[in-house]
Amino acid sequence: MNDVRTYxxxxxxEHLDELKQLLAIPSVSALSEHKExxxxxxxxxxxxxxxxGLEHVExxxxxxxxxxYADWLHAKGKPTVLIYGxxxxxxxxxxxxxxxxxxxxxxxxxxxxxxxATDDKGQTFMHIKALEALLKTExxxxxxxxxxxxxxxxxxxxxxxxxxxxxQNKLQADVLVISDTPMLGKGKPAIxxxxxxxxxxxxxxxxxxxxxxxxxxxGAVQNSVHALVQLLDSMRNEKGQVMVEGFxxxxxxxxxxxxxxxxxxxxxxxxxxxxxxxxxLFGEEGFSTLxxxxxxxxxxxxGIYGGFQGEGVKTVIPSEAHAKITCRLVPDQDPHQIASLxxxxxxxxxxxxxxxxTTRFDTGRPFAASIDHPAIQAAARSYExxxxxPAVFTRMGGSIPVVETFHRLMKLPIVLMGFGLPSxxxxxxxEHFHLENFDKGLVTLCHYWHELANIEEN
Amino acid sequence: MNDVRTYxxxxxxEHLDELKQLLAIPSVSALSEHKExxxxxxxxxxxxxxxxGLEHVExxxxxxxxxxYADWLHAKGKPTVLIYGxxxxxxxxxxxxxxxxxxxxxxxxxxxxxxxATDDKGQTFMHIKALEALLKTExxxxxxxxxxxxxxxxxxxxxxxxxxxxxQNKLQADVLVISDTPMLGKGKPAIxxxxxxxxxxxxxxxxxxxxxxxxxxxGAVQNSVHALVQLLDSMRNEKGQVMVEGFxxxxxxxxxxxxxxxxxxxxxxxxxxxxxxxxxLFGEEGFSTLxxxxxxxxxxxxGIYGGFQGEGVKTVIPSEAHAKITCRLVPDQDPHQIASLxxxxxxxxxxxxxxxxTTRFDTGRPFAASIDHPAIQAAARSYExxxxxPAVFTRMGGSIPVVETFHRLMKLPIVLMGFGLPSxxxxxxxEHFHLENFDKGLVTLCHYWHELANIEEN
Numbered sequence: 079m080n081d082v083r084t085y086x087x088x089x090x091x092e093h094l095d096e097l098k099q100l101l102a103i104p105s106v107s108a109l110s111e112h113k114e115x116x117x118x119x120x121x122x123x124x125x126x127x128x129x130x131g132l133e134h135v136e137x138x139x140x141x142x143x144x145x146x147y148a149d150w151l152h153a154k155g156k157p158t159v160l161i162y163g164x165x166x167x168x169x170x171x172x173x174x175x176x177x178x179x180x181x182x183x184x185x186x187x188x189x190x191x192x193x194x195a196t197d198d199k200g201q202t203f204m205h206i207k208a209l210e211a212l213l214k215t216e217x218x219x220x221x222x223x224x225x226x227x228x229x230x231x232x233x234x235x236x237x238x239x240x241x242x243x244x245x246q247n248k249l250q251a252d253v254l255v256i257s258d259t260p261m262l263g264k265g266k267p268a269i270x271x272x273x274x275x276x277x278x279x280x281x282x283x284x285x286x287x288x289x290x291x292x293x294x295x296x297g298a299v300q301n302s303v304h305a306l307v308q309l310l311d312s313m314r315n316e317k318g319q320v321m322v323e324g325f326x327x328x329x330x331x332x333x334x335x336x337x338x339x340x341x342x343x344x345x346x347x348x349x350x351x352x353x354x355x356x357x358x359l360f361g362e363e364g365f366s367t368l369x370x371x372x373x374x375x376x377x378x379x380x381g382i383y384g385g386f387q388g389e390g391v392k393t394v395i396p397s398e399a400h401a402k403i404t405c406r407l408v409p410d411q412d413p414h415q416i417a418s419l420x421x422x423x424x425x426x427x428x429x430x431x432x433x434x435x436t437t438r439f440d441t442g443r444p445f446a447a448s449i450d451h452p453a454i455q456a457a458a459r460s461y462e463x464x465x466x467x468p469a470v471f472t473r474m475g476g477s478i479p480v481v482e483t484f485h486r487l488m489k490l491p492i493v494l495m496g497f498g499l500p501s502x503x504x505x506x507x508x509e510h511f512h513l514e515n516f517d518k519g520l521v522t523l524c525h526y527w528h529e530l531a532n533i534e535e536n
Numbered sequence: 537m538n539d540v541r542t543y544x545x546x547x548x549x550e551h552l553d554e555l556k557q558l559l560a561i562p563s564v565s566a567l568s569e570h571k572e573x574x575x576x577x578x579x580x581x582x583x584x585x586x587x588x589g590l591e592h593v594e595x596x597x598x599x600x601x602x603x604x605y606a607d608w609l610h611a612k613g614k615p616t617v618l619i620y621g622x623x624x625x626x627x628x629x630x631x632x633x634x635x636x637x638x639x640x641x642x643x644x645x646x647x648x649x650x651x652x653a654t655d656d657k658g659q660t661f662m663h664i665k666a667l668e669a670l671l672k673t674e675x676x677x678x679x680x681x682x683x684x685x686x687x688x689x690x691x692x693x694x695x696x697x698x699x700x701x702x703x704q705n706k707l708q709a710d711v712l713v714i715s716d717t718p719m720l721g722k723g724k725p726a727i728x729x730x731x732x733x734x735x736x737x738x739x740x741x742x743x744x745x746x747x748x749x750x751x752x753x754x755g756a757v758q759n760s761v762h763a764l765v766q767l768l769d770s771m772r773n774e775k776g777q778v779m780v781e782g783f784x785x786x787x788x789x790x791x792x793x794x795x796x797x798x799x800x801x802x803x804x805x806x807x808x809x810x811x812x813x814x815x816x817l818f819g820e821e822g823f824s825t826l827x828x829x830x831x832x833x834x835x836x837x838x839g840i841y842g843g844f845q846g847e848g849v850k851t852v853i854p855s856e857a858h859a860k861i862t863c864r865l866v867p868d869q870d871p872h873q874i875a876s877l878x879x880x881x882x883x884x885x886x887x888x889x890x891x892x893x894t895t896r897f898d899t900g901r902p903f904a905a906s907i908d909h910p911a912i913q914a915a916a917r918s919y920e921x922x923x924x925x926p927a928v929f930t931r932m933g934g935s936i937p938v939v940e941t942f943h944r945l946m947k948l949p950i951v952l953m954g955f956g957l958p959s960x961x962x963x964x965x966x967e968h969f970h971l972e973n974f975d976k977g978l979v980t981l982c983h984y985w986h987e988l989a990n991i992e993e994n
Contacts, residue, residue: 108846108847108848108849108850109846109847109848110847168850168851169844169846169850171844171846172747175746233848233849234849260752274751274754276751276851278849278851285814286812286813286814287812287813287814288633288813288961288964288965288966289630289963289964289965290812290963290964291934291962291963291964292834292836292838292862292864292963293732293734293864293932293933293934293935294718294829294932294933294934294958294962295812295829295933296732296829296834296836296862296864296933297776297819297820297823297825297828297829297832297834297864297933298808298817298818298819298825298828298829298933299812299814299817299818299819300814300816300818301836301837303837303838303839303840303859304768304772304836304837306840307765307768307769307837307840308769308772308774310762310765310769311765311766311768311769314762314766316766316887318755350756354744354745354748354753354757355744355745355746356743356744356745356757356758356889356890357889358758358888358889359756359757359889360756360757360758360887360888360889361755361756361757362755365755367755367756370755370756371752371753371754371755371756374755376750376754376755378750378754378759378762378853379759379761379762379765379843379854380750380761380843380844380849380850380851380852380853380854381761381842381843381844381845381850381852381854382761382764382765382840382841382842382843382857383840383841383842383845384839384840384841385837385838385839385840385860386627386629386838386839386860387839387841387858388566388567388627388629389566389567389568390566390567390691390897391566391691391692391736391838391860391862391897391898392566392626392627392838392839392860392963393734393736393838393862393935393963394838394839394963394964395836395838396837396838396839399840400845401761402843402844402849402850404750404754404849404851406750406751406754406755429774429818430816430818431814431815431816431817431818432814439848439849440849474751474752475751475752475753475754475755475756476749476751476752477751477851500752503746504749504752505747505748505749505750505850505851505852506746506747506748506749506852507746507747508746
C-alpha cells in the first residue's frame with residue numbers, strides 16, 4: 079500500500095487535470111441538445127479505462143445514452159466486484175447563480191467546482207484511478223472487477239433495467255460497490271444502507287384555448303394557473319403531510335432501534351439551518367429531520383410555470399399551467415402504485431373549467447440493506463483505517479434506481495461507500511468536491527479491495 | 537358628410553398602408569428592450585398628426601415613455617373635445633401561437649392582424665384619419681379638438697397622472713372621448729359606462745439559499761414553490777370567491793335595474809364557451825357571467841414560475857418561486873387599500889420556512905358614468921345612424937386608468953365609444969381588428985363631431 083500512496087501522490091496533478099477534462103464535458107442527460115456531449119463523456123471513459131489497464135472496454139449502445147463496460151478478471155479464486163458509476167450530470171440552471179461556469183472546472187480552497195464534480199463523475203473517476211494505481215504499482219488487483227458506467231442515472235436509468243436483466247452473466251459478481259452517496263460530514267465516513275425510491279410526474283393544465291385579457295374575461299373563466307395552484311395545494315397540508323389518499327399505506331415503519339441510532343448521529347438542525355440559509359426547517363409533523371429525509375416519503379414540486387414571466391405586469395388569464403412533481407418513496411411503497419394514486423387524486427380534485435393531463439417520468443424503487451454483511455463491514459474497516467474514524471451506518475433520502483435494480487434482479491449485496499459531503503451542492507449551482515476526500519478516498523478504495531480479498535478467503 | 541364618405545373610400549388603401557407601418561413598430565412599453573421602439577411609435581404619431589392638419593403637435597417627455605399632443609381650436613363657440621388614445625402595446629408572448637408575426641401586419645378575411653391592431657393603435661389611428669377627412673373635405677372641424685396619446689397605458693399610465701394634474705389648462709375640454717372599449721358584438725355598437733380598476737403585485741418567495749437535491753433534502757425544508765402554491769391557494773376558494781379579508785367591503789352593489797338591463801343583453805354563455813374552447817365557465821358563485829366581469833372584482837394569477845421548467849425531470853427543491861397577480865376592482869374599491877389588504881393576507885398566511893416579499897405594480901381606480909349625459913346620448917345616436925342599430929350601454933371588465941384620472945382630476949364627462957370586438961384577442965396572440973368597423977367607425981366619428989356641435993348649441 080505504500081507504493082500505491084506514493085504513486086497517487088506523484089500523479090495527483092496529472093489526475094486532477096484529467097478530471098478537469100472530464101468535468102468540462104456538458105453531459106446533461108435530460109436535455110436532448112446535449113446528446114452528443116453525453117456520448118463524448120462515454121467515449122472519454124472508454125479511453126481512460128483502456129489507459130488505466132482495464133480490459134474488454136466497450137461502449138454499449140442502448141435506446142438512449144450508451145453504457146460503458148470494462149473488466150479485469152485475473153484474480154483467481156478471489157471475489158468479483160461490480161463497480162457502478164454514472165457519467166451523466168444534472169442540468170445547470172439557474173445558471174446565473176454559479177460563481178464559475180459549470181463546465182469550466184475550477185479549483186479553489188481545496189475544492190474542485192463543476193457540475194458532476196461530486197455527482198458522480200468525480201467519484202467514478204476515483205474508482206478508475208484507484209484500480210490504475212494498484213495495477214501500476216502491484217502489477218495486479220486483489221479482486222476481480224467489472225465496471226458498468228451509465229449515462230442516464232439523472233433521468234432515472236430507463237435503459238439499465240433491461241440491460242441488467244439481459245446481461246446477468248456478463249455482470250455476475252459477488253458484491254456491487256457504488257460511490258454516489260455522501261459521507262455524514264467532513265472527516266465522518268458513512269455507509270448508506272437505505273435509499274428512497276422515486277416517482278415523478280408532469281401535470282399539465284389547459285383552460286381557455288388562448289391567453290385572455292384579465293380585464294375583459296376576469297371572473298368569467300377558470301384561470302389555469304389558479305386551477306393548478308388549487309390542485310397542487312390539495313396534495314399537501316400545512317403540516318407537511320401528503321394528502322393523496324393511500325400514499326402512506328405501504329410505508330414500513332422504521333424500528334425503534336433504527337430511529338434511536340439516527341438520534342445518536344451527529345446531526346444538528348441549527349447547523350443545517352445555517353448551511354441552507356433558512357430560519358426554520360420544515361417537514362412532516364412527528365418526525366426528526368433525519369427521519370423525514372431517510373425513512374419518510376415526500377411529494378415535492380420541482381418546478382412550476384404558466385402565464386407571464388417577464389419584467390413588470392401582463393394582465394392575462396393564462397391558458398396553460400404546468401408543474402413537475404417528484405415523490406421520494408420508502409420501503410415498501412411501489413412507485414407505479416404511487417403514481418396511480420396521484421393520478422386518481424388529480425382526477426378527483428380537478429378544478430372546474432380546466433382539463434388536466436399527467437405524464438409519468440422516471441421511477442425507482444426504495445432499497446434497504448443489512449449492515450451485517452461482511453462486505454459492508456469490510457468497507458467500514460477500510461474507512462476507519464484511512465480516516466481514523468469509524469464509519470457510521472446511515473440512510474439517504476436520494477434515489478439510485480440502479481441499486482434497487484441490481485438488488486432485485488441479481489440478488490447482489492450492495493455497498494454504498496461514497497466520498498462526497500452533503501454540503502457539496504448535488505444537483506444545485508456551485509456543485510463541488512473536496513480534494514481531501516479525493517485523496518483519502520483513493521487510498522480507502524485501494525485498501526478496501528485488499529480487505530475484501532482477505533475477507534472472502536476466510 | 538357625403539364628401540367625407542367619398543374621401544374615406546378613396547383613401548382607404550392608403551390609410552391601411554399607413555396603419556400597417558404603425559403596427560409594424562414593436563412599441564411594447566413593458567419591456568425595456570423596446571424603449572426605442574416605443575419612442576419610434578410616438579414620433580410616427582407626431583408626423584401623422586402634422587400631415588393630417590392638426591396643430592401644435594409635440595412630443596412631450598416624461599420620466600418614462602413620451603406623450604404626444606396635438607390640437608385644432610378654430611371652431612369658435614363650439615365645444616372642445618379631448619381625445620385620448622395610446623400607442624403602446626402588450627408583450628407578444630407566447631409568440632409561437634401567432635399565425636403571422638405580431639409586428640408584420642397581415643390582412644386576411646377582412647381583418648388586420650398585428651399586436652395593437654385593435655388595442656389601441658388601430659382605434660387611435662382612426663381618430664386622426666376622421667379628423668383629417670373632415671379637414672380635407674370640409675376645410676374645418678365642427679368642434680375644437682385636443683388629442684393626447686400616451687405610451688404607457690399597458691403598464692398602468694404611471695406618468696399620465698402627474699401630467700394631467702399639472703397641465704389641466706392645456707387639456708381643458710368639455711368632454712373626453714376614448715375609443716379603447718369593445719362593441720357588444722359584430723354590428724352591435726356599445727357605449728361603455730363603467731370600467732373596473734386595477735391593482736397588481738408581484739409575490740417573491742425565497743426559501744433555502746440555493747436549489748437543493750430533492751432526495752437528500754426532501755422532507756427537511758420548505759419547498760418555495762409549494763409555499764407559494766399554499767399562499768396563492770389561500771387567496772381564493774373553490775367557489776371563485778376571494779378570501780382576502782376585507783376584499784369585498786367597499787364594493788357598491790349594482791342596482792337591481794342595472795342587473796336586469798345586463799340580463800336583457802344579447803349574451804349567451806354557450807357561445808362564450810365555444811369561442812373560448814372550454815366546457816364550462818367559472819367564477820364567483822351567485823353572479824351571471826356579465827356581472828362577474830363587469831360589476832364584481834377579481835383576483836387573478838397572471839403568471840407563476842419557479843424551479844425547473846425544461847424538458848423531462850430535475851429533482852430539485854427550488855430555492856425561489858414567483859407569481860404575478862392582478863385584481864380587477866369595482867366602485868368604490870381603492871386599489872392601494874386592496875394592495876394593503878393582500879399584503880396583510882400574505883403576512884398572515886406565509887408558510888413556515890420561507891420569506892415572502894411583494895412588489896406593487898400599477899394601479900387604476902374603477903369608474904362609472906351616467907348614461908344620461910348629452911354627449912353620451914349623442915354618441916348613441918351617431919352609432920345608430922351609421923350601424924342602423926341602437927347602441928347599448930354596457931360596462932367593461934378591463935381597466936383604463938386614465939379614465940378615472942380624467943374623471944377625478946378634471947371632472948370631465950367621458951364617452952367610451954370603441955369599435956373593437958370582444959373576440960379580437962386583446963392582449964393575446966393573433967390580435968386583430970375588423971376592417972368593417974374601421975370603415976364604419978371612421979364615418980361614425982365624423983358624424984359624432986357634427987352631432988356634438990349641434991347638441992351643445994341647443
